[in-house]
Amino acid sequence: MPPRGVIFDLDGVIVDSSMFHFGAWQHWARKIGIIEEVDEAWFREHHGKRNDAIITATLGPLPATELEAHAMRKERHFRELARGRLAPLPGVAALVAALQRDGWLLAIGTSTPRENLELVLDALPFGDAFAAAACGDEVPHGKPAPDVFLRAAELLELPPERCVVVEDAPSGVAAAHSGGFACLAVATTRPRELLSEAELLLDSLEGATSGAVAGLLR
Structure with a gap:
């Protein structure tokens, strides 16, 4: 059988780190005096997007150095909140084990920065199951552009039609489809109707x- 791959999103698929991200964004907003703007509706609107897109949408265009400083401040606080408090979501460990037994190649394609990814993988008992990982700050465009999934597939040396993407956000589903990937969506963080x-x-x-995932390949 030709090689097959599964590319997992991270936040909301492998772990639920949303409370820590929300807390970090609120801490960031409080520091710069816009806490009233960063509420749960704001967080839902921007879930799954890269930091540069979120910050630009909130503050308007900024010089690259200032944009990076805002993002680093937010992510540094996220890691402080999340360290030692992350656990895999239900069913993830069993699915990863089943896919490994059946010879699937596994990767991660996430909007999160590399430091956050490493923090999560170090906390997981199956963190070494992933042969490759692509992060949002390492590709030209964030979701809903397909760049991060295309990069993950490239690292696995597989074409998109031999991979399934697992996502929890509408922007991630759109990114998968625009890259030519089939998508399995989980309604862990967003309503089912937004992932239809x-x-x-x-x-x-x-x-x-593993069989259900295999059924999604074209």
Whole structure:
């Protein structure tokens, strides 16, 4: 059988770090005096996007150095909040193990910076299962552009049509499809109706099987 791959998003798919991201964004907003803007609706609107897109949408265009400083401040506080408090979401460990047994190649494609990814993988008992990882700050365009998934597939040495993307955000589903990937969506952080474009939509990864993933390949 030709090689097959699964590319997992990170936040909301492998771990639920949303409370720590929200806390970090609120800390950032409080520091710069815009805390009233950064509420739960704001957070839902920007979930799954890269920091540069979120900050620009909130503050307007900024010089690259200033944009990077804002992003670094937010992510530094995120890591302070999340360290030692992350756990895999239900069903993830079992699905990863099943995919490994069936010979799938596994990767991560995430909007999160590399330092955050390493923090999460170090906290997981199956963190070494992933043969490759692509992060949002390492590609030209963030989701809903497909760059991060295309890079992950490239690292696995597989074409998009031999990979399935696992996502929890509408921007991620759109990114998968624009890159030519099939998508399994999990409604862990967003309502099901916002993820209805995915080829397979589940409430969580509990009970998800390697066979169900294989059925999504074209």
